[in-house]
Amino acid sequence: YELTQPPSVSVSPGQTASITCSGDSLGDKYACWYQQKPGLSPVLVIYEDVKRPSGIPERFSGSHSGNTATLTISGTQAMDEADYYCQAWDSTVVFGGGTKLTVL
Amino acid sequence: QVHLQESGPGLVKPSETLSLTCTVSGDSIGFSTYYWGWIRQPPGKGLEWLGSVYYSGSTYYNPSLKSRVTLSVDTSKNQFSLKVTSVTAADTAVYYCARHLATYFDYWGQGTLVTVSS
Numbered sequence: 001y002e003l004t005q006p007p008s009v010s011v012s013p014g015q016t017a018s019i020t021c022s023g024d025s026l027g028d029k030y031a032c033w034y035q036q037k038p039g040l041s042p043v044l045v046i047y048e049d050v051k052r053p054s055g056i057p058e059r060f061s062g063s064h065s066g067n068t069a070t071l072t073i074s075g076t077q078a079m080d081e082a083d084y085y086c087q088a089w090d091s092t093v094v095f096g097g098g099t100k101l102t103v104l
Numbered sequence: 105q106v107h108l109q110e111s112g113p114g115l116v117k118p119s120e121t122l123s124l125t126c127t128v129s130g131d132s133i134g135f136s137t138y139y140w141g142w143i144r145q146p147p148g149k150g151l152e153w154l155g156s157v158y159y160s161g162s163t164y165y166n167p168s169l170k171s172r173v174t175l176s177v178d179t180s181k182n183q184f185s186l187k188v189t190s191v192t193a194a195d196t197a198v199y200y201c202a203r204h205l206a207t208y209f210d211y212w213g214q215g216t217l218v219t220v221s222s
Contacts, residue, residue, distance in 0.1 A: 032208040041212040089207045093153035
């Protein structure tokens with residue numbers, strides 16, 4: 001089972017960034033998203049498609065339509081530049097390949 | 105606040121066994137409804153799940169690594185452990201332990217780099 005993410009996404013400060021994650025039958029699974037900055041551990045930013053853990057800014061949101069889950073960052077800030085990974089459960093844990101978000 | 109800390113050798117020789125332990129604080133493995141998992145990340149690459157273990161010892165593994173990976177738990181020490189046998193250079197990675205609730209990992213350790221080299 002595989003989850004596909006774009007290798008890179010670029011966004012201007014203050015604009016909206018969208019990162020997609022697609023996979024066969026993802027529509028009947030929950031997706032979650034992690035942010036990872038260089039040298040640091042991944043941080044959960046969205047779980048169960050749309051839920052935001054305590055302490056995660058409201059500009060991070062998730063959605064899920066069909067076999068595609070999307071992480072949206074509204075009003076992107078320079079501090080949001082990081083690698084983002086989606087993850088789902090399909091009898092095993094599966095991670096997407098990661099997307100490098102660049103804030104130009 | 106839940107805190108996880110990985111420990112173990114940073115250098116392992118090829119063909120030998122990699123062994124790591126994760127010590128948990130702020131939650132009790134023996135009374136938790138969570139699984140406890142291991143994830144690794146080769147330098148410059150993405151995340152790969154290795155497996156997860158429940159306090160009862162129940163485990164599930166990444167099918168691609170199942171033959172080489174063993175997880176165990178020690179509730180008396182509030183620790184869980186990872187063993188990877190017959191390691192090669194491809195097993196060089198940062199290894200993370202994390203708390204695993206069904207479909208996501210909510211708390212992660214800081215990670216520990218394990219290098220496989222003679």
